Amino acid sequence: MNRVFTGATIACIVLAMIPLGSILLEVVKNGISAISFEFLTRPQGSIVTGGGGIGPAIQGTILTVAYASLIGVPVGVLAGIYLSEYAGNSRFAYGVRFFNNVMTGMPSIVIGIVGFITLVATIGYFNITAGAVALSIIMIPIVVGVTEETLKLVPNSVREAGHSLGIPKWKVTMFITLNSAKNGVLTGIVLALSRIAGETAPLIMTILGTSLYFQGLLDPVDALPLRIWRLASQPYDHAHSFGWGAALILIIMVLSLSILLRLLVLEKRFKLGIPEMLKIRRMWK
Amino acid sequence: MTRLLDLGLTRISNIVMDMANLSVRSVDGSIDSYEKGTGSKDQIFEWSEQLRVLQDEATELAIELIARYQPVATDLRFIRSCMEISYGFSRFGRYAYDIMDTIGTMGSISHCDKTPVMEMAGTAREMIHLSIKALQSKDKNAAEKLYEMDDTVDALYRKYLREVITPTTKKGTNDMLKDPRCYLSTLLILRYLERIADHACYIGDSVHYIVTAASSPRR
Amino acid sequence: MTSEEYVGSVDYKTERADSDVLSYKVSVRNLNSWFGAKQALKDINFDVKENTITSLIGPSGCGKTTLIRCLNRMNEMTASASVKGSVFVDDTDIYDGAVDPVLIKRRIGMVFQKPNPFPTMSIHGNVAAGLKLNGVRDRKLIDEIVVDSLKSAALWDEVKDELDKPGLSLSGGQQQRLCIARALAMQPEVLLMDEPTSALDPIASSKIEELINDLKRDLTIIIVTHNMQQAARVSDYTAFMYLGEMIEYGPTKQIFENPQKDLTERYISGKFG
Numbered sequence: 001m002n003r004v005f006t007g008a009t010i011a012c013i014v015l016a017m018i019p020l021g022s023i024l025l026e027v028v029k030n031g032i033s034a035i036s037f038e039f040l041t042r043p044q045g046s047i048v049t050g051g052g053g054i055g056p057a058i059q060g061t062i063l064t065v066a067y068a069s070l071i072g073v074p075v076g077v078l079a080g081i082y083l084s085e086y087a088g089n090s091r092f093a094y095g096v097r098f099f100n101n102v103m104t105g106m107p108s109i110v111i112g113i114v115g116f117i118t119l120v121a122t123i124g125y126f127n128i129t130a131g132a133v134a135l136s137i138i139m140i141p142i143v144v145g146v147t148e149e150t151l152k153l154v155p156n157s158v159r160e161a162g163h164s165l166g167i168p169k170w171k172v173t174m175f176i177t178l179n180s181a182k183n184g185v186l187t188g189i190v191l192a193l194s195r196i197a198g199e200t201a202p203l204i205m206t207i208l209g210t211s212l213y214f215q216g217l218l219d220p221v222d223a224l225p226l227r228i229w230r231l232a233s234q235p236y237d238h239a240h241s242f243g244w245g246a247a248l249i250l251i252i253m254v255l256s257l258s259i260l261l262r263l264l265v266l267e268k269r270f271k272l273g274i275p276e277m278l279k280i281r282r283m284w285k
Numbered sequence: 286m287t288r289l290l291d292l293g294l295t296r297i298s299n300i301v302m303d304m305a306n307l308s309v310r311s312v313d314g315s316i317d318s319y320e321k322g323t324g325s326k327d328q329i330f331e332w333s334e335q336l337r338v339l340q341d342e343a344t345e346l347a348i349e350l351i352a353r354y355q356p357v358a359t360d361l362r363f364i365r366s367c368m369e370i371s372y373g374f375s376r377f378g379r380y381a382y383d384i385m386d387t388i389g390t391m392g393s394i395s396h397c398d399k400t401p402v403m404e405m406a407g408t409a410r411e412m413i414h415l416s417i418k419a420l421q422s423k424d425k426n427a428a429e430k431l432y433e434m435d436d437t438v439d440a441l442y443r444k445y446l447r448e449v450i451t452p453t454t455k456k457g458t459n460d461m462l463k464d465p466r467c468y469l470s471t472l473l474i475l476r477y478l479e480r481i482a483d484h485a486c487y488i489g490d491s492v493h494y495i496v497t498a499a500s501s502p503r504r
Numbered sequence: 505m506t507s508e509e510y511v512g513s514v515d516y517k518t519e520r521a522d523s524d525v526l527s528y529k530v531s532v533r534n535l536n537s538w539f540g541a542k543q544a545l546k547d548i549n550f551d552v553k554e555n556t557i558t559s560l561i562g563p564s565g566c567g568k569t570t571l572i573r574c575l576n577r578m579n580e581m582t583a584s585a586s587v588k589g590s591v592f593v594d595d596t597d598i599y600d601g602a603v604d605p606v607l608i609k610r611r612i613g614m615v616f617q618k619p620n621p622f623p624t625m626s627i628h629g630n631v632a633a634g635l636k637l638n639g640v641r642d643r644k645l646i647d648e649i650v651v652d653s654l655k656s657a658a659l660w661d662e663v664k665d666e667l668d669k670p671g672l673s674l675s676g677g678q679q680q681r682l683c684i685a686r687a688l689a690m691q692p693e694v695l696l697m698d699e700p701t702s703a704l705d706p707i708a709s710s711k712i713e714e715l716i717n718d719l720k721r722d723l724t725i726i727i728v729t730h731n732m733q734q735a736a737r738v739s740d741y742t743a744f745m746y747l748g749e750m751i752e753y754g755p756t757k758q759i760f761e762n763p764q765k766d767l768t769e770r771y772i773s774g775k776f777g
Binding site: 088155157158160161162163164165166167168169171172175176179180182 | 576578581583606607608609610613614616618620621622623624625633634637638683686687690
Binding site for chain 3: 288290355356357358359360361362498
């Protein structure tokens with residue numbers, strides 16, 4: 001019976017891995033041919049004849065995600081700190097948590113529409129700020145949730161130790177409690193970043209997408225998910241191959257974020273430098 | 286609920302009470318032997334030996350209880366007192382043995398004047414009984430009474446001592462001088478009885494200490 | 505000013521010189537405490553002499569932990585806790601409105617039951633944490649204080665070559681000494697210890713007991729313990745508490761040889777609790 005159970009669980013894992021594996025294979029197979037230095041750096045050439053690349057999209061994704069996190073990370077972390085350290089179980093806190101949970105499930109297209117109405121319509125044109133704000137709205141609930149949870153996991157004894165040394169509460173929270181939870185919080189942030197890097201719907205309504213490089217905070221900008229969608233809708237083969245290439249780049253970017261996180265966590269946990277870590281990797285081989 | 290220590294306390298208490306009974310029998314036996322010539326020397330010797338063994342046992346048990354159970358307050362005071370009291374009872378046995386030994390060494394002393402010894406023996410026996418009763422009932426005031434009785438014993442001892450060493454009195458030549466055996470045996474046995482009285486007082490002091498944690502002011 | 509500056513100042517020295525009797529470092533007057541509606545401490549009154557070790561003993565739920573946490577206002581960390589009464593440290597009532605609850609904790613340090621070094625900091629970082637986070641910038645001064653504190657906590661010899669290792673890499677007993685060093689770095693006048701050895705093995709516990717005995721030269725120590733033999737070994741004065749009241753308080757020798765109250769006698773003899 002044990003063996004049957006073990007066998008069944010292994011089969012499920014394999015089953016779960018198949019779609020992921022096949023996606024990666026397809027993307028790499030189809031996209032690798034499009035990659036070149038030109039592809040990565042030049043804006044798109046003529047729609048009909050092809051040429052050029054997705055340079056603006058890459059830049060746009062990086063900028064939009066960075067801009068969004070500039071808003072999302074402080075707001076999310078501080079809100080998480082408030083809920084965990086200051087609010088306790090008041091009705092206000094209960095309401096905030098409930099609202100936060102609702103927001104994590106909010107469809108991104110709805111957020112996009114709201115972004116459109118509030119920021120695009122008022123400013124007058126599609127712009128990167130609207131896109132960043134929309135993405136940050138998606139990001140904040142995730143960061144708040146993860147921050148609060150990891151802070152709650154820090155045992156109270158650590159806080160008490162801090163207080164007993166005569167350290168004011170805000171310093172205990174920022175430099176001791178948060179310090180102890182920083183791995184979890186960082187994980188949460190990177191997860192949120194990976195999520196918003198791939199969001200398409202809010203971007204449609206807010207940044208428009210363009211073939212130009214970044215022009216200003218109140219101007220439109222391109223992004224990879226948007227570009228992939230546009231390229232896929234075009235009837236030309238070279239557009240499709242560009243689309244695969246863009247998809248490959250996007251996956252590489254998101255994967256690198258994850259790997260970077262793993263390295264950061266490993267480094268902090270074991271106080272290792274890069275050379276030691278490479279040594280460990282060699283040992284594992 | 287019985288504490289582990291309570292089992293040990295009951296044991297040491299039983300040992301001490303056994304010693305009490307044994308010492309009473311020894312002292313009674315030796316006095317009777319002096320008065321009436323009855324009683325077996327070997328029996329008293331055996332009891333005295335037993336008392337010594339029991340005293341060792343009590344002391345060992347006391348140390349074991351202290352090492353294992355870390356007793357405090359009344360329990361600790363009781364254990365300390367048991368060590369002192371068991372020594373007292375073993376001393377009673379020893380003096381009974383000494384009395385028997387004196388009687389044996391002196392040979393025939395049935396013709397001697399037995400009044401001094403019997404007078405003091407009466408008080409000494411009373412004191413032994415009083416000290417045992419005090420131990421059983423944890424009477425802290427017995428020490429006071431015992432010291433009063435000890436004063437009379439001391440007075441008696443000094444009186445007879447003076448009489449014995451005075452060659453002539455109004456009554457005539459000292460009877461004691463007529464036969465040195467009477468004179469020596471009486472003195473020695475009076476001495477032993479005086480010591481028995483002292484130890485009875487110490488037992489009273491130990492009982493007082495169990496109850497009040499104060500050592501006797503008299504001491 | 506820091507407590508050390510105060511103790512070194514002219515005012516303090518003249519005050520102390522005036523009193524002939526060994527003065528009381530901590531005086532508790534009419535202390536009552538509640539958790540919500542439930543009363544945890546009932547009219548506690550006692551005085552602690554300077555440079556002595558006082559232990560609080562009693563069965564679970566008697567209020568000894570609540571009392572010790574009231575002595576440096578740590579009990580305020582618990583929701584629904586309220587306090588009435590006074591705790592005088594030297595001549596300052598720490599519950600006076602003018603006293604800053606954060607600053608008072610620098611004069612009255614605390615060590616907890618389960619060793620709680622800061623998990624992300626090294627040994628050096630742990631000991632220095634209180635100093636750094638209270639604004640001390642001078643690196644040399646911090647290093648000196650760290651070395652002194654580790655020496656006072658009898659941990660220096662074991663860690664002097666490994667100050668950068670994480671605090672959590674030490675054994676339980678060493679971690680507790682690290683926490684003591686961390687508290688000592690703030691140079692408190694009074695050290696409160698809440699069952700400091702109950703999570704440790706006997707050898708580690710006895711090392712800490714020896715350490716406590718050495719520390720009383722410079723500090724006044726109040727320790728909560730559920731281990732009566734520890735209280736008997738380590739303290740100069742013992743207080744027995746039961747159901748929120750202080751039943752008896754006196755020199756340890758007297759409490760353990762001849763307690764005045766029957767309840768005390770029954771508790772220390774193991775007849776209940």
